[in-house]
Amino acid sequence: MSRLLLCTDLDRTLLPNGPAPESAGARRAxxxxxxxxxxxxxxxxxxxxxxxxxxxxxWRVPVPDLLIADVGATIxxxxxxxxxxxxxxxxxxxxxxxxxxxxxxRDLLTGISGLTPQDPSRQATFKLSYFTPVETAGSxxxxxxxxxxxxxxxxxxxxxxxxxxxxxxxxxVLPAAATKRLALEFVLEDWDYEPGExxxxxxxxxxxxxxxxxxxxxxxxxxxxxxxxxxxxxxGSAESASGLYLARGGALGMNxxxxxxxxxxxxxxxxxxxxxxxxxx
Ligand SMILES: [Mg+2]
Numbered sequence: 001m002s003r004l005l006l007c008t009d010l011d012r013t014l015l016p017n018g019p020a021p022e023s024a025g026a027r028r029a030x031x032x033x034x035x036x037x038x039x040x041x042x043x044x045x046x047x048x049x050x051x052x053x054x055x056x057x058x059w060r061v062p063v064p065d066l067l068i069a070d071v072g073a074t075i076x077x078x079x080x081x082x083x084x085x086x087x088x089x090x091x092x093x094x095x096x097x098x099x100x101x102x103x104x105x106r107d108l109l110t111g112i113s114g115l116t117p118q119d120p121s122r123q124a125t126f127k128l129s130y131f132t133p134v135e136t137a138g139s140x141x142x143x144x145x146x147x148x149x150x151x152x153x154x155x156x157x158x159x160x161x162x163x164x165x166x167x168x169x170x171x172x173v174l175p176a177a178a179t180k181r182l183a184l185e186f187v188l189e190d191w192d193y194e195p196g197e198x199x200x201x202x203x204x205x206x207x208x209x210x211x212x213x214x215x216x217x218x219x220x221x222x223x224x225x226x227x228x229x230x231x232x233x234x235x236g237s238a239e240s241a242s243g244l245y246l247a248r249g250g251a252l253g254m255n256x257x258x259x260x261x262x263x264x265x266x267x268x269x270x271x272x273x274x275x276x277x278x279x280x281x
Contacts, residue, residue: 004270005193006034007042007184007210008201008262010052013220014043015059016258018203020222023254027061029277030259033266034062036276042187044068044180046206048124053080071159071206072183073126073174085125089186093126096155096175102128105173108152114141115171128173134162138169145171159206181209188215195243199269201262203227208234214243218265221247221256245269252277 008014014030016022034041041064043052049069056063066077073093076083097105105128109115114137118129132138142160149156155176163170177183188198200210200217204227211217212234219231228246235244249256251264266273 001036001038001272001276002270003038003040003193003197004266004273005040005042005188005191005198006201006262006266007044007198009180009203009207010043010045010047010055010061011203012222012258013201013203013207014061014259014262015055017059018222018258020257021255022258023260026254026257026259026263027059029252029263031062033263033273033277040065040191042066042068042184044072044184044200044202044207044210046071048122049074049076049083056080066187068180068183068187070124070127071172071174071178072180073124073178075183075187088190089183090125092177092186093175096177097126098153098155100152100154102126105149105154105156108148108154109145109173112141112144112148114138115145118170126175126178130171130173132160132169132171134167134169138162138171141169142171145173149173179209180206181213184210184215199262199265201265205230211235211244216243216245216265216269218245218247218261218268220258220261221249221264222258222261 012018043064063080068075075086075089078084114133116131122129132141146158157174157176159172161170195215198215200215202211203220203223211219211231245265245268247256247261247264251267254260256264
C-alpha cells in the first residue's frame with residue numbers, strides 16, 4: 001500500500017457539529033483508516049491547539065501527527081496537550097512581520113476607534129484578535145487596520161467576519177503567509193510528500209484556497225451550497241482535473257457528510273484503500 005497523508009479541517013468537516021446528520025460508523029471507519037501505518041494525519045483548523053485537544057476528547061477523533069492551528073498561524077506536532085511549535089514555520093511568519101513582535105503590532109493598532117481586543121485566550125503568537133462593530137462601521141475599522149499595517153510595511157492577512165449569533169464583527173490579524181494553504185504546502189515540502197500522496201478535506205470559506213489548489217481535495221457533502229458554488233466557479237467545471245471532488249454520498253453506504261465525505265474522497269483519489277474501508281463498514 002502506498003503512503004497517504006490525510007489532511008482535514010475539523011469543525012463541520014471531521015467533527016459532525018453542523019445541522020446535517022452523520023452516518024453511523026463514519027468516524028470509526030475514519031479512525032481505523034488513520035491507524036494504518038502508511039497513513040499520516042494532519043488537522044488544518046482555525047481552532048487554537050487547546051481547543052483542538054477539547055475537540056479530540058469530545059468527539060473521540062484520532063490525535064493527529066501534526067496540527068496546523070489558528071488558520072495557519074500555528075504549526076505544532078507531538079501529542080495532544082504536549083504540542084511543540086515548529087520554530088521553522090515561526091521563522092517564516094516572523095519574516096512577514098518585518099521583525100515586529102505581536103506586542104509591537106498591538107501598539108501600532110491602538111487608538112483605532114471601534115477596535116476592541118478579544119480575550120487573551122483568543123490571542124496567539126502570530127494572531128491578534130479583535131471585536132469590531134458590524135456591517136459598514138465594521139468594514140471601516142477593518143480598512144483602518146489594513147491601512148495602518150501597510151503604512152508600517154507589515155505583510156499581514158486581515159480577516160474580517162461577522163458573528164451572526166453574537167451580532168458582532170470579528171477581526172484577526174495574521175502574517176501574510178498564515179493561511180491554511182501556505183502552511184500545508186510548507187508541511188508537504190518539509191515531509192517530502194508529492195500532491196499525489198495527499199488528500200485534503202474541508203467544508204467552508206477558509207478551506208477554499210486549499211480546495212481549489214493542485215492538492216487533491218474533497219468538499220464534504222454537508223458543505224453550504226454557497227461554498228459548493230464558489231468552489232465550482234474557482235475550479236471551472238473540470239472538477240477532477242483541478243483536484244477537487246465534491247462528495248455526494250453513496251460510497252460505503254454512507255451519506256457523504258463529515259467523515260463519510262472524507263472517506264468518499266479517499267476512495268475517489270486512492271481506490272487502493274477501498275479493500276480496507278469496505279471490510280470495516
Ligand atoms: Mg469547517
